[in-house]
Amino acid sequence: CRPFDARGFAALDKPFLEGVYADPYYRARREALTVVSLTCATGCETCFCHWVGGGPTSPVGSDVLITEIEGGYVLQAVTPRGEELLGATDLADGAEKFPLAEAARKAAWASLVPAPDLKDAAASLRAVFDDAAFWEAETARCLSCGACTYFCPTCYCFNITDEGEPESPCGGKRLRSWDNCMSSRYTREASGHNPRPHKFQRMRNRVSHKFWTYPENWGSFLCSGCGRCIANCPVCLDIRAIVLDAVAAARGRAGA
Ligand code: SF4
Ligand code: SF4
Structure with a gap:
């Protein structure tokens, strides 16, 4: 690899x-x-x-x-x-x-272009978390296809399903399969309630997990910067731009 x-x-x-x-x-x-x-x-x-x-x-x-x-x-x-x-x-x-x-x-x-400083990424994402207009604008053209998560070497959302018939001679199986947090069905509960019904909420979750909550828990970004989510997105959404926009928006608020 x-x-x-x-x-x-x-x-x-x-x-x-x-x-x-x-x-x-x-x-x-x-x-x-x-x-x-x-x-x-x-x-x-x-x-x-x-x-x-x-x-x-x-x-x-x-x-x-x-x-x-x-x-x-x-x-x-x-x-x-x-x-x-x-x-x-x-x-x-x-x-x-x-x-x-x-x-x-x-x-x-x-050969690398110098990197921007992302030390404020987590605090910035926290600051813009409730700004629905920000997230709607960042996510507007997303198709919810999930390519960004399936290409990602650090995405690990999963689903668990029971398959087969436990009472049959072959038995049943509990399967865990890779899942996609950008899918509208990912968080839908058995009752039908979906805590993230809008795509901007799902994008917010994905980006915040990678650059805010995972780093808070584990001390590093949940992103290795491979860029596959950027290269394979059919509408050219760029996670780097979203994080940098969040940092700029949070700075703008702090200065306002
Ligand atoms: S690959 Fe692009 S269009 Fe597809 S879910 Fe990800 S951000 Fe949205
Ligand atoms: S750039 Fe980061 S978020 Fe995108 S696919 Fe690579 S590891 Fe995942």
Whole structure:
């Protein structure tokens, strides 16, 4: 994967492994996973990993980091699991190439446009939470298709359904499946009541979870800046613009 995907695993680990309700199913899959990341050679128009604490060469969440150099790739272990993986291969020792890999990683960082300061993001989103006009304007052209969540390496909303017939010889199953908080049905209750009937409320929830409430609980953004939600949105909604608009709106209020 890419470093922003690996950072996604690190973000999911917090609620699923470190929370009050550590999840044994997630743990089993996570412990069976070895993450090998290919660093990015340059930034791109939609990615913003360096805005949110990552970067094109971030090792967070990876067991092995691969860096492309002229004529090949350099593989470097990040964790004991990564060392074990590389130790089991018959790849040539590439230590003499490490300086070339380091130079390639520095060049990747040098290609980035400087990041804005998002330290006020959480407080700003809190400040504009009740501003329905702000959220309606930010969400107006959203189609509620959910692509932004399904492409996201840090989105983890899920649904639970009971399927099959428990009394039959085959038994029933309780299934957990990935779900999409941008869907109007996501929060609909059995009574028919929906606490987030409007799409602006769902967008507000998504952005606030990533840049306000998750950081409050876990100390980092629930966004690795991959930009896939931007690149794959059919109407070009940009989560970066929403967060920056919230910061500007909150500053405007504070100055008013
Ligand atoms: S991908 Fe774009 S249009 Fe689809 S739900 Fe997300 S923001 Fe809305
Ligand atoms: S940039 Fe979008 S898709 Fe990527 S982690 Fe952040 S919210 Fe998810």
